[in-house]
Amino acid sequence: MLDVRRVLLLVEAAELGSLTAAADALAITPSAASQQMSRLEAEVGQPLLHRLPRGVRLTDAGAALAERGRAIRRELRGAQADLESLAQLDRGTLRLGSFPTASASLLPLALTRFSRKHPGLRTSVRSALFDDLLDLLDTGEIELALLWDYEWNRTDEQSLQVEHLLDDPTVLVVPANSELLEEPRISLADLAGQEWIIRADNHPVAEVLRRSCRLAGFEPRISYESHDYQEAQAMVAAGLGIAIAPRLALTNRRHDVRLVHFADDVPAPTRRILLARTANRPPTPAASAMTEIMRAVAQRFTDSNLHRTQLGTVRTG
Template identity: 55%
Template structure:
């Protein structure tokens, strides 16, 4: 036996108002329309649900039994609407975000801090991984959004992703405090042909170095292969060589090293925010996307280089 839920809720209105006319007035229906729907519900039930008399109506035993279920359904539907309203108003819910280490140590905390201040009731879960791992998490829906990056020569394929360009993260030069270029505002790769280099092992910045040096007409001489940017800074500080790094990879710059800009033609990685293509964003995801955009705009409007702007951000 199948019941039309809307007719069951209509029966509850009739019982609540004590008459078909009262229910019709409350619902802005005609009395004949309400009476017709109740008759159809009785046909579904296979027995009378109302007893009609001059002073109104009373429910039959079957009507009272069905009313109990109708009232329970009404409560559940109201609770469902309340839950959805909470989610839409960002007063409940959760959001799963993917990120990678260098942006998680610099740009991302600025956004997370503001998101948690504005929407304290939304649970934000952040997962950090390398590039391939983040793509896998997006594909499996383990995360709803993920920060990613790419370079001009290897753009992120957008076949299965909706991609938002958040900001550009320029490459900068790291030198020791006593290096000949320390104190310079900028330099060009052509001036670096005789230098020894510290490079991240098996890392995209190694390709940035190779491409940039070859474009300037020389091959880089590698003195040390580091496993993170703190290690690269330490080796640069003692004069073993110089290194390249994206600006957002340097939130904690050592006091015995400095950075030198590489000019407007320096390679820059794009910082991207991606979601699975065709996935409708939740209100929480939309709010987070807006915060990434506004925070990036504020950083880029500051006169300091990006890594310094992150440290100065309020």
């Protein structure tokens, strides 16, 4: 296979009329240029240049190869321009993975900020289950993924670089006219007699409810299994029972339900929201830019939740 650098040397010699000028253009010595040209001629098996008293002239073989070399040079320059454009975030695609709660809360604001700051870039988002997001990261189909975990199933994959964005507390969801809102303090044990709305299909929040209630000494009585958080809120508002949910899942809260924040001594686990990428692949400039934006958005949500609590959101404790 021909050495591309030697072919580019031939192109420079053809355009500038001498090997010495070509050497200057490529920042090498004239002797090194002469040696490289001799090696190129040995590779092709025929002369490429006529050495003249002043300068050089291409042979037919040299002219044919130089023409191909000009095309190679154009492609290389184009590739360099593409890389510079990607580094400057002027073009390209960022591939993200997410899950429904994050897609309905954190992600829209992050995408809006990203598109305003980098209008030349496009983003694609894949919404998937936890294990599917890990597979998409592993295959390179996505560059970044929003993930979550609880204390009993920490995400500790050695193949991932994981950043903790924020804590997403578990809250109690009750009807807007619930007598529970009048209580100065409510423990989970006080809720043993309640009916509960739970997420269906072995959803992680169903496990959170069962674990929390068992720690409080009782098994929850399930009155309804919902398939999304809007449905769960509707059943709470209708009086079928109460529910627990991650705070981010209730960004779009119905007007006829209220949220009760648990105190620190109540056994209601907090979910961590994570941003992950594959550890053995360096982040692209676009991925790095989105990571910074996700950090800022996560901080905004953290501050917003603290503000709600300080304004007097009902707390059990």
